[in-house]
Amino acid sequence: MGILKDHISIISFLKPGVIKIFSKSEQENYYVEDGVVEFKNNNLSILTSSIFNIKDMNKSKIEEIIKQAENDSNSTEINDQQKYLVDQKIDVLKSIN
Helix, strand or coil: CCCCCCCCCEEEEECCEEEEEECCCCEEEEEECCEEEEEECCEEEEECCCEEEHHHCCHHHHHHHHHHHHHHHCCCCCCHHHHHHHHHHHHHHHHHC
């Protein structure tokens, strides 16, 4: 999903993925696992339990998160919705790595 200046107001849930923030001079990329995003009056608010600046994530940290997610994905104690989100998390992290 992309949000440009003067976009209509929106509230949406976040799944594991990358948030790209563009300014006139640079772009920053952040990895989030979950949360809610609100865009209103050209202000973006992100509420999440975990967010990492991708440039600060080293390869070993990403591999550690992937390994934990793969263990979670193989668990028999998670439902289909949880498995979908964990698999999404793994795919996103592998694309970053």
